[in-house]
């Protein structure tokens with residue numbers, strides 16, 4: 001089950017460690033959504049393929065594309081290079097949607113005060129990182145994760161490294177955050 005906390009300021013030691021503040025400062029999923037717009041669904045890892053919950057999310061959100069990524073030294077081509085780029089602060093023009101099916105890892109997202117929030121994900125956790133938010137990913141000390149990736153239409157995995165403040169998706173994200181993610185038709 002997902003856990004969310006504010007990170008410490010230590011940029012020297014291993015990125016795969018937890019990097020808690022002292023004392024730890026956890027956030028609820030509601031606080032995470034309010035502060036960042038990151039959405040979360042808890043799926044049953046044993047039944048998600050047939051229980052209809054994932055199918056409903058896919059239908060509602062228009063996820064037409066689906067594949068799987070395994071991050072391990074053995075399974076990921078250009079492992080070191082990929083992990084380095086995953087952990088370089090960036091944004092995308094589309095949502096980043098991941099359902100963890102095996103292993104674990106950390107998605108880090110910036111809040112509106114530019115503080116890093118660490119989201120520890122485990123099997124059954126589905127997270128949706130909004131377009132335009134600065135974020136990064138790292139394996140944890142178990143060094144292994146397998147996740148399903150979803151996308152609306154043809155996937156675009158391209159990261160735009162920070163600074164990317166002038167991109168329309170970034171401006172839209174910042175505006176949405178200021179309004180509190182309320183959508184008025």
Ligand SMILES: CSCCC(=O)C(=O)O
Nearest residue numbers: 069071086098137145147
């Ligand atoms: C758990 S998915 C691995 C990371 C990734 O796909 C990404 O950062 O884009």
Ligand SMILES: [Fe+2]
Nearest residue numbers: 092096135159
């Ligand atoms: Fe990303």
